[in-house]
Amino acid sequence: MDSGIECTLSKFADDTKLCGAVDMPEGRDAIQRDLDRLERWARVNLLKFNKAKRKVLHVGQGNLKHSYRLGGEWIESSPEEKDLGVLVDEKFNMTQQCALTAQKANCILGCIRTSRSREVILPLYSPLVRPHLEYCIQLWGPQYKKDMDLLEGVQRRAMKMMGAGAPLL
Known part of the structure; x- marks a missing residue:
């Protein structure tokens, strides 16, 4: 070939x-x-x-x-293609990738929100939510403050769910 x-x-x-x-x-x-x-x-x-x-x-x-x-x-x-789970557009703008990542992570948080217990949420956050936020971050690292704020909002939501101020990452 x-x-x-x-x-x-x-x-x-x-x-x-x-x-x-x-x-x-x-x-x-x-x-x-x-x-x-x-x-x-x-x-x-x-x-x-x-x-x-x-x-x-x-x-x-x-x-x-x-x-x-x-x-x-x-x-x-x-105008854009997904490659190994990373959305790439013709300008290498990663805003859409950040939005999709935050959406997916927030959906998972919504599922684990059924429990209000920190002892349940924290062990589920690490394997289920965090990988979405970290996957290929070296490649698609947020370029704009609004993108970073969107991803950090997922973390703030998880901390709020647990009633904790300690960082999750």
Whole structure:
């Protein structure tokens, strides 16, 4: 599959991602050549790429947003994509990721709120809520104060549920 590929090819489980810089026409052409190679490889090995998962994410300012095809079909462009649970948009803005994370963590807090006991809430907070707040934080670390406030609000809510002032992390 990797043979002759000019751009960066990433494979994880059943996902394949092709990435390349398109600051000159040569970059655009290299990506298209690699897509053609991948299509030939799939045809020879009697495999097909999932049409629903074929997307192009154009990143960077001044991106000309070239169109690409796999086989004879054009690949749809997308303003954002989720990769390993992290939502990435064309501007690498993580506000939407922070909002989704806070929403998921708050839903879990709502479920464990049925108990008002600190002895129950604290042991449930650590394995059920905290991982959502910490997952890939190095990658999608909040860039804006409003995003940090949103995530810290989840922690404040949990502390309030326990009637405690001690930090949870």
